[in-house]
Amino acid sequence: MDLVTRAEWRARSPRGHLSPLPSARGTKLHYVGSFVSPDLAKSCSRCLDTVQGIQAYHQGTNRWTDIAYNLLVCPHGRVFEGRGARILSAANGPGLNQGHYAICALLGDRGLIQPTAAMLRGIHDAFAYLRERGAGREVRGHRDGYSTTCPGPVLYRWLQAGMPLADDTTPIPRTPSPPRWPGRYLQYRHGQPMQRGQDVTAWQRRLAQLRYTIAADGIYGATSAATTRVLQRAKGLSVDGVVGPKTWAAAW
Known part of the structure; x- marks a missing residue:
């Protein structure tokens, strides 16, 4: 230490x-x-x-x-x-x-x-x-x-999540341009059915690549929305927890 x-x-x-x-x-x-x-x-x-x-x-x-x-x-x-x-x-x-x-x-x-x-x-x-x-x-x-x-x-x-550790020498994966926005807004609303799908999984995997603590379970729930708000705040976007085209692009 x-x-x-x-x-x-x-x-x-x-x-x-x-x-x-x-x-x-x-x-x-x-x-x-x-x-x-x-x-x-x-x-x-x-x-x-x-x-x-x-x-x-x-x-x-x-x-x-x-x-x-x-x-x-x-x-x-x-x-x-x-x-x-x-x-x-x-x-x-x-x-x-x-x-x-x-x-x-x-x-x-x-x-x-x-x-x-x-x-x-x-x-x-x-x-x-x-x-x-x-x-x-x-x-x-x-x-x-x-x-x-x-x-x-x-x-x-x-x-x-149990305090997982990552290798400090592993670079954050980046791509020269973001994949195309899947076309639907990802959002979580309490009391309503949660969105599921490959677009949710892709978003969660990108957040995990950026070293946010999130599981890629394909379900856009409260944790996904909270993590999205953290990223939006860091990128200077409107902080609403909704993944639209601007938030999607900002993650890349």
């Missing part, structure tokens, strides 16, 4: 006493949740600045003792020491910090929203690091037990 200690990222001292937590049932995954610049993936020096900014916000605006998370993971797969192991976090919500430690992925709900393969491996490393130091085997998202969208749809689906 590529651990960046508090001294290495020049963390401020805690504003007071940090409560110990020798063991917990498991660990919950978070994301930053606001805008994160895509430039973060270009240089890890930007990651250091981002972690410093999170600590300054938590200690300043929130008036917390220290940065809320035990560990943070950047797009380059480096694991930043927050409060560290065996310390009570301040991230999971009132009354929930005793049960789980907290890991934050440096992803936002806008800008940088898609985890890299290196980040996913870093998250695996962070979970393992805390398990070796008192965390149980439970793996949860912040939204489990607390009213929030954190850690976002992409990371949460990845957790639900």
Whole structure:
């Protein structure tokens, strides 16, 4: 694991006493949740600045003792020491910090929203690091037990899928031009029959090639629509979860 200690990222001292937590049932995954610049993936020096900014916000605006998370993971797969192991976090919500430690992925709900393969491996490393130091085997998202969208749809689906890893050296498959739009709008409407077919399968496979966490089952349901909205947001399209000609072309 590529651990960046508090001294290495020049963390401020805690504003007071940090409560110990020798063991917990498991660990919950978070994301930053606001805008994160895509430039973060270009240089890890930007990651250091981002972690410093999170600590300054938590200690300043929130008036917390220290940065809320035990560990943070950047797009380059480096694991930043927050409060560290065996310390009570301040991230999971009132009354929930005793049960789980907290890991934050440096992803936002806008800008940088898609985890890299290196980040996913870093998250695996962070979970393992805390398990070796008192965390149980439970793996949860912040939204489990607390009213929030954190850690976002992409990371949460990845957790639900069992945290699969991809080879960082495998390029994202691309074609010089998109295949022809199949001619029908793919959309999900609650309470109505779900669309099925080869066009749905083709769309899901393309999303999977782009490293979105989705199964190519040929059924356009709630997960397909949510994943489509993530892609639309990333591409600057109207975010409605409907695959029309513009959204179809944008995936290629």
